[in-house]
Structures are given as structure tokens and as C-alpha cells.
Amino acid sequence: MLLEGKRAIVTGGSRGIGRGICLEFARQGADVVVNYYAGADKGFARDTAADEVVAEIEALGRRAIAVEGDIADPQVSTALVEAAIDAFGGVDVLASNAGICPFHAFLDMPAELFKQVVDVNLGGAFFAVQAAANRMNAQGTGGAIVATSSISALVGGALQTHYTPTKAGVHSLMQSAAIALGPYGIRCNSVMPGAIATDINKDDWSDPKKRDYLDKRIPLGRFGEPEDVARVVAFLASDMAAYVTGAALLVDGGLFVNLQ
Numbered sequence: 001m002l003l004e005g006k007r008a009i010v011t012g013g014s015r016g017i018g019r020g021i022c023l024e025f026a027r028q029g030a031d032v033v034v035n036y037y038a039g040a041d042k043g044f045a046r047d048t049a050a051d052e053v054v055a056e057i058e059a060l061g062r063r064a065i066a067v068e069g070d071i072a073d074p075q076v077s078t079a080l081v082e083a084a085i086d087a088f089g090g091v092d093v094l095a096s097n098a099g100i101c102p103f104h105a106f107l108d109m110p111a112e113l114f115k116q117v118v119d120v121n122l123g124g125a126f127f128a129v130q131a132a133a134n135r136m137n138a139q140g141t142g143g144a145i146v147a148t149s150s151i152s153a154l155v156g157g158a159l160q161t162h163y164t165p166t167k168a169g170v171h172s173l174m175q176s177a178a179i180a181l182g183p184y185g186i187r188c189n190s191v192m193p194g195a196i197a198t199d200i201n202k203d204d205w206s207d208p209k210k211r212d213y214l215d216k217r218i219p220l221g222r223f224g225e226p227e228d229v230a231r232v233v234a235f236l237a238s239d240m241a242a243y244v245t246g247a248a249l250l251v252d253g254g255l256f257v258n259l260q
């Protein structure tokens, strides 16, 4: 097992890629704090999704707790670390994964929507990394941080002008954090998923033409599944990657390099 006895926090861990990371971490021997956000309306279904992930982790023989909170709020990151200390005694691994992509045209993009996407995707990553790194530093045993950036850090999208800069920002954050935290034995890397089948792109891909176009561009011949990303995150979080920091790994079935 790659993460035997490690104590992990996964932001946005209730669905999609984050859920995949939670389960892979547990398979690899880690205990997991599962963060999610119920939203302003405190949606019951979202609480249920997080509770189900906790139950799945426990069925794998590991410990887990669900912690609700909007990652855009810096205090939520502090609370996640405190929850990990209370439940497991500390933090060894952070997967900073929570993110949103409400597709919208550029010319009439509401300022509030732009701000929300930046606050969740980039602000949330910044504060989660800062809170986890402070705890790892206090423990004195180093740690590993893996952020979910995106292929969208490298290429654009007409309906993603608010989103792609946040993913480039997360990529850059991991590079700078790798330098800032290397002296404390804390490694910082990112994954850049391509087109992964989750709720985030359900509406966008409901257009069969767009789905078909994307599908044909992927050399490995299929959309990604959350597990495809989760296994790479577990590798980067583990000692198998002990000399890897500041790196970004595309997990896209070859989509990025396929120009023609």
C-alpha cells in the first residue's frame, strides 16, 4: 500500500474526482477527512453523498469523517486541519481538489460569477495549502500536497474564461509552494486532468456534437474516469514520488498533444 497510516484531507471529496481520490487513498491505507459544500440551501443530497463516501472508506477498513464547508472561506481550511487533528492526530497529505466550472459566455460574464469561480478554485486552493502546510511544518515530518489543476491550465475554452485562469493559477501555486515548502520536506505537485466524466461537465457534454468531437480527439479512445486521476494523485502523494516536487502531470489520455 502506498499511503499506509497516512492522514489525508481531500477538498471537494464527495463526488467526481474528489470521491475517487478519497477511495483510492483509503485503498492505499490512508484515513481521510472528506470535505464537501452543501451550498447556501444546505442541500440534503450533498450531505448524503459525503456520508456515502465516508461509509465506503470505512468499508475499506479505514477511518473517515465528512466536514462540510465552502472552501472559498479561509476558515474552512483551518477547520479541516483541526478536524484531521481531532480525528486522526495530524495531517500528512492534502489533495486540494474542490472546484467549480459554471459554463458562461465571456462578454456578459457577471462579475459575481467570475469572483465566485476565482474564490473557490484558486482562493480555496491557496488557503487549503497554507493551512495544511502550517500543520505539516508544526509536525516536523514533512508531507505531500497534490492539487487538481487541469489541462485547462494550458489551453482555453470560450465558455471558461473565468475558469481556465484559476487552473493556471493552481498550477503556478504548486510551483511556488514547492519552492517555499521544500525546505520543510513538504512536496507540492499538481495533476492536470483532461476530459473526465463527472457532474461538472454533464450539461456541457449533453450536446452530442461536442461530446463526439472531444471523444474523437482522445488518442486513448475514451473519456477519463475519476479513478484514472485518483491513482496518479495517490502516486504523487506517496513516497514513490519522494523526489518529485513542483511537477504537473497531465492525466488526459493524450488529449493535449493531439493537434491533428
Ligand SMILES: NC(=O)C1=CN([C@@H]2O[C@H](COP(=O)(O)OP(=O)(O)OC[C@H]3O[C@@H](n4cnc5c(N)ncnc54)[C@H](OP(=O)(O)O)[C@@H]3O)[C@@H](O)[C@H]2O)C=CC1
Residues within 6 Å of the ligand: 011, 012, 013, 014, 015, 016, 017, 018, 019, 035, 036, 037, 038, 039, 046, 049, 069, 070, 071, 072, 097, 098, 099, 100, 101, 120, 148, 149, 150, 151, 152, 192, 193, 194, 195, 196, 197, 198, 199, 200, 201
Ligand atoms: N471533470 C473534468 O473533466 C475535470 C475536472 N477538473 C477539476 O477537478 C476538480 C473536481 O472536479 P469534478 O470532480 O469533475 O467535479 P464535481 O462537480 O463532480 O465535484 C466537485 C466536488 O467539489 C465540491 N465542491 C464544489 N464547490 C465547493 C466548495 N465551494 N467548497 C468545497 N467543496 C466544493 C463538490 O461538493 P458538493 O457535492 O457538496 O457540491 C464536489 O465534491 C475540480 O477542481 C475541477 O476543476 C480538472 C480537469 C478536468
Ligand SMILES: C[C@H](O)[C@@H]1OC(=O)[C@H](O)[C@@H]1O
Residues within 6 Å of the ligand: 101, 149, 150, 151, 152, 157, 167, 193, 194, 195, 196, 200, 201, 204
Ligand atoms: C468542466 C470541463 O468539462 C472540464 O474541466 C476542465 O478542467 C477540463 O478542461 C474540461 O474542460
